[in-house]
Amino acid sequence: MIEQALEHGYADPRRLHGPARNARILLDNAREATAEALGVRPDEVTFTPSGTHAVHLGVLGLLAGSARAGSHLVASAVEHASVMHAGEWHAARGGSFTTIPVDPLGRVVDQPALEATVVALQAANHEVGTVQPVAAFAERAPLFLDACASAGRLALPEGWAAAAASAHKWGGPAGIGLLLVRKGVRWRNPFPGDDRVDERATGMENVPGALAAAAALQAVVAERDEVGPRQRALIDRIRSAVSTIADTEVVGDPVDRLPHLVTFSFLYVDGEAIVTELDRRGFGVASGSACTASTLQPSHVLAAMGALTHGNLRISLTRETTDAEVDGLLAVLPGIVADLRAEAGV
Amino acid sequence: MDATVELDCRDMLCPRPIIELARHLADVEVGQVIAVVAGDVAARADVPAWCRMRSQEYLGEDTADDGVPRYLVRRLS
Known part of the structure; x- marks a missing residue:
């Protein structure tokens, strides 16, 4: 399948000529297979150039979509550096960014009185493995879920508004990330954006890479x-x-x-x-x-x-x-x- | 706060300041304070973690005269 993708997936899926239409079909196949493996809708899936970029788009895009409600980002103190960097970037542009502590097992301490425009929380910690109480926090604010460490290995938890994952973490190729945005969620591109078929994508998608990522994800979920x-x-x-x-x-x-x-x-x-x-x-x-x-x-x-x-x-x-x-x-x-x-x- | 013994670990990298702390704990009596002056940032996490693992009391952080962080430990046993 990868050979077929390399042979037929080179063209820009946005164009109308034959090779481009082939690439478009392959990209849509990758999107559908990925969505099915994760239990989400195909139109909720965007392929990005990395998991890190998907995290940045997810965190900052939810903040941009909620800009009228506020600009306060809250994350756990044990988030991946990509979330922390997005938070610092947000704070350097007039927003606010604070972190909430974890217990000795690395589990975020519940915050019943949490006031946040957006909360960023990982599904499970990338260094120590501890699973986070995502559902409890999803009740309190629109939640960005960093699923980079867990995607494929554990089912996605409920309640998130946007999420990110990274193909190389489940054995797929490097250079493919996933941005997931729930249907109906207020998300706006925080960056200049592009004129792709998928409004959340920037630049020409890596079609063979997306197919390889989808195939690897299906295999990981199946076993x-x-x-x-x-x-x-x-x-x-x-x-x-x-x-x-x-x-x-x-x-x-x-x-x-x-x-x-x-x-x-x-x-x-x-x-x-x-x-x-x-x-x-x-x-x-x-x-x-x-x-x-x-x-x-x-x-x-x-x-x-x-x-x-x-x-x-x-x-x-x-x-x-x-x-x-x-x-x-x-x-x-x-x-x-x-x-x-x-x-x-x- | 006054320390009975102050260890100069300014130029040491982790885990050396913690090794020095362990070696010199017996230089103070039970109830007395030993201080570790360490520029290595890992000491900020590792002195309290050592105290927890070794059942000693971590008293907190101040700075030495030259501005280098100083971590204070009370010997409990």
Whole structure:
């Protein structure tokens, strides 16, 4: 199908000649398949050049649509950087942007008296996996849902006005994001816009990429009932094994969480050193420690939770990760931690 | 606030200031205050997190004479 898309999907779907009509049909197919996989309407789906751009369009477009009602954006303190950047951009242009705190599991603390023009909340946290109480917040203000970490793996929660997702997060190609805007919601393009068939799209759609993203999403959703529980069980094993290592903090909700990832921190351990040691043994893992970040800032998610930020590791499972690979990781981890602590003199 | 011991971790990166704090906790008596002067921003999250994990009391943050953040800990055990 991808070969067919590359062969027939090169033309501008807005034009009227034959190749363009083919591209238009392929794009509409991608839109319909994506909508079906997510349980939304096809006319609620827009393909964007990235998940980040979809987040910016979603957050700022809801604010633009509600401009007469106010200009106060509220987000949880553990949102992805793309939401935080949209909020700072909004504030720099005369709006206001505040964040609400999370509990030690990373779950946003309910705000019964919340006053917001728009509230931005993730479906589940991208670093620690904790699922957020989206429905409760959707009752209080038009809600932008960041579904980038969860789309495909978990069903979309109810109540959102606009949402964003990112194809590479579910195994699709990079360079394809999704903006979802509920039918009837007040959304206005916050940017200069364009004259596409889809009024929310800017520039010529990447038709082959959109088709590949849709196919990958369908596959992930189709096998979610089989892969999800298997990943959950593997993560449970990692959580319980890692928590037996002295002075280790496993963070995030142990149950109500994304199926495939876990984050933990080892006291007195250098995050960069442990990532390097694991990489040398063939394990590719991420870290939220400051020394591993381009900004040299620790993860704002871990800091907002009051969790330890140094010595941090994030393990994400792929659909193919096996029991044996997890066994291999758990076999080497205690020794690496002990060696690094000994080197540090503790 | 006065600290009995003040650790100069100005030029250290995470997790070094926390390692120094752990090594020098016994330099103060139970009930006394030990301070960590650290420019590394991770210390702002990690000194309170260490106190929680190690059952010590985090008292808060002020600044050293040269403006570098100073984190205060009361030894409880």
